[in-house]
Amino acid sequence: MSFVVALSSGLAAEIGLLPEYVRPDPFGGVVAADAEAGVKPSAHQVLDAARGGYVSCHVVVAIPREQAGAYALEVSGPLPVDLYREWFHRLRASQAYYPDALIPVRSPYRSRLPEPDNVIPNQTAQSFWLDIWTPPDAGAGERTITVSLTAGKEVRRATITVRVLGALTPAADVVTMDHNSYGTSWLSAQYPSLAARGGLRFHLSGEFFALIHSYHRLFYEHRGVFHQLGYGHGGKVGPEFAPRLAGTGKTKRIADWTLYDQHYGPLLDGSAMAGTRRGQAPIPFVYLPINPEWPASYVWWDEPGYEREFVNVVSQMERHFREKGWTRTKFEMFFNHKKRYKAFDWDGDETRFPDDFPYFREYARLLKLAVPADSPVQFVYRADVSWQMERQFRELASAINFWVCGGGMFGWNAGYAAELRRRGHIVWTYGGTPPVESSASSITLEVLRPWILGIDGFVRWQTVQSGPDPWFHFDGGGETMVYPGDRFGLDGPLASIRLKLERNALQDLALLDSFGTRRSPETLRAEAARRYNGTLPRDWRAPRPALAETDPLEWSNASIEEAIPRDARFEKLAPGAWQRVRDYALELAREVQP
Amino acid sequence: MRLLLLLWALAGPAAAFTLDEVAAIAEVMVDGDLAKRIQTPRSLAKMVTVDPRDEWAPGDNYAVDHASFLRMKKTLVRLARLCPSACDVNLWKPVPGLADRIQILVRNVNEMSQFWPWGALHQKTPPEMRRVLETGRRELVRRRPGMTSVLAPVSDSLGDVVALVEVVSQDHPDPQENVK
Known part of the structure; x- marks a missing residue:
């Protein structure tokens, strides 16, 4: 019986389960973006799980308005579970409610409907995200997770059968999903309680680095x-x-590592990840602070002092990293500045003008001077490219070895992927984050695309800006994947449903790719694309437009948009699109003997 | 002298007077002819011509003459080093072909300015700047709390005021601000 029927008939409290790709609303229904899935809450679900990964679903508690009041939700079972209350964000534009922020709660969770802090008039349903972790050493077989709702004298139960398969989700991903941000000034704004406790020295405090x-x-x-x-x-x-830094010209040097080591030490030796289910590991990538004004002052550009300052300091950095054993992270020299912002005369980011290329070559020369050829420290030279990417691939081949490419234009330059891979270069694309009003599977598109195209990753360009009031006047979350926990007394970020969906897609993809020994990579990709949105792998590239044969200086945003064909199969994804890819991976996983 | 005394009185702390000294030096040192050569003619044309199909065209086509920019930037950085505490010396110039519009043309490391709304390619000329351009006199400005600027005219070889510098500092610089 669906919630809607149950509630309208005046029956008692209900508990139900929804698959991860069908997001509930606070009134016992499903959000508009996922409604076409046509899925109703059920009292039982079966989830197949490869070991070393998560399976997830929504748990929905519905209590008729007339009986609104206290309830308790309890989860029990033989596998580790994480329970989160789903926050319903009120969208500023449409006034609709969408769940996204996930507030960790302990089982049993006791509250009431309407949920006091979410303040939703006539709320009759509260949803929860349930993560079930299957440890890598779990034995194959079925496990039952029970979710119990107690409301007044009534108790309702739903059960999840987790069928643990013999297959193991690889620990390493086949696609790097990167979540970008800028600086730290936003932290004090998003964590006013923590910042107030730290006072004027907040940005130097242990709490800040934590x-x-x-x-x-x-x-x-x-x-x-x-x-x-x-x-x-x-x-x-x-x-x-x-x-x-201290000094100038030939005396320029690093004078103090204290704050840098406090910030990066635990990230680069992996200790910051202690206690996580994935285990302790260093971060794989990190930006260096190198820019035209650091470590060398731009006042010396084109003079001997610039080289001396750069080489002095970067050499010291290499030594420091080597001595610390920070050799598993890629340290990125990356230029983000644009001449339109008037501080420098060349574009480091999304370079438009070929007369800026010599700057890239010069920094490659300087980096080579600073870092010994046999250094175990991994310095990489990253460039984020769009207008001139094709020319940059060719003309800066000996300088750049990490390309982050505008997703749209890379569509017609995807043929370069093989060549860049042959060179040993890293290739990512970049773009945005689907807002919550997109269908649930939209967040998986850029997980699948790099794998289909044979490249290494994707950058979501801004992932921590949830807006001035994400709770009651939400702008949709196109620039965030996480939320500040400050409101809930937590000194750290909250995950989002979209982040969970992305994670689950990443683990599915790693699993699917691991079957490349039993099916050809081409077969895996073709079948995944077919099931995802009825496409062929070649549909994921754009045909080379006539525009590509013209001078990029003559291009405009309008002409680029016209050159990229629109394909409804990518623009409106079915909520369950990823589930079909998962089903494929699980079909193959079932062939694996424990 | 009267202006100097007025500045002294308005400025309060010695730092403001020092900013004025820096601005006075800038008035002499900054080359107005060089300022006119910084933005490329193509970039300027894209800036003043509205493309209804591409609102980003002026920014995407923004370009400068490297040598002119670099010479100017180095002069401004050196001037900023005269300040007793962190300051920036920014170059501003009216946009030819766009009445009453001015653009910041060279910014510096601290990204301080009392006038620049972040990201603006050009903007309406603030009254303080208009006065400096019209009178050729320096002007002290405190329009944003905690910030002090001195505007100084920049002349070309014909003696015309063609640009201005903003020497700007902050009472309490925020190390995290503008790191974005």
């Missing part, structure tokens, strides 16, 4: 990577992002 580490840890737990750029468009470097 907060930064909590972001890395959250993304890591969700199989993702977190980046924080540590300098501005004018070259100002936050003191927590770089060692303190």
